């Protein structure tokens with residue numbers, strides 16, 4: 346029995362990558378009744394008569410619906426320093442969604458070549474995110490991508506970020522063989538909400554990146570407020586320390602998160618972004 350990762354699905358044919366080789370496989374009948382394999386699944390498979398057969402899907406550590414993909418390690422938030430404008434609101438909303446799904450957010454700030462001097466507020470924001478414990482990379486035209494490439498290694502990544510942020514350009518700067526997927530990346534977000542389309546994984550520095558961007562801040566208000574209150578990365582060091590276990594850090598007494606904001610250990614504007622989303626969730630009910 347071999348073990349591998351599903352990297353592509355074409356109708357009912359699965360492509361599995363295992364130890365440097367790509368195999369074509371089909372799902373065995375006993376699997377189909379239960380869960381269907383999705384891209385990112387780790388599976389056990391073996392040679393049948395004329396094709397390989399998937400015998401077992403390993404337990405998923407997470408699963409996204411759009412794009413349909415499992416076991417995502419990190420979501421790379423691509424944000425331009427300029428054009429479209431840098432937005433901490435958008436970054437934070439994406440961080441909230443990504444962390445809620447059990448995925449690690451990573452920041453790449455693009456178009457840094459368009460920033461004229463060190464006094465630009467973008468630099469201050471970058472420092473805030475680094476201080477919050479996030480992995481942050483800066484990039485731009487003619488910039489080296491070595492550090493970002495290293496971040497892909499051994500992981501399954503999904504890109505996210507608004508239209509025009511530079512997602513396709515970034516991937517092409519890393520590896521211009523990825524050219525094919527730039528179109529896919531652009532079109533995918535524009536597709537209807539209910540269109541199901543299988544995503545594909547492309548190899549990038551011994552890691553995998555999905556050809557379809559994920560996460561839409563429209564999904565924020567469907568979050569469960571209590572899970573949300575416990576998954577914001579900046580709050581994680583404090584959540585166990587609030588007086589109430591189900592504290593959502595809004596106006597509860599002896600809230601460790603509110604105290605950390607007061608003590609400036611958590612940056613105020615980032616806490617405010619959290620509060621706005623809590624309101625959105627509560628207003629929806």
Ligand SMILES: Nc1nc2c(ncn2[C@@H]2O[C@H](COP(=O)(O)OP(=O)(O)OP(=O)(O)O)[C@@H](O)[C@H]2O)c(=O)[nH]1
Nearest residue numbers: 455456484485486508509510511512513514530531
């Ligand atoms: N100056 C500068 N321009 C960039 C950079 N990255 C991207 N651009 C430009 O920004 C525009 C949008 O870049 P794309 O890579 O298409 O952005 P995207 O995020 O893939 O956009 P969608 O496909 O709409 O989701 C293009 O005109 C790029 O040439 C950069 O680092 N520096």
Ligand SMILES: [Zn+2]
Nearest residue numbers: 587592594600
């Ligand atoms: Zn609290």
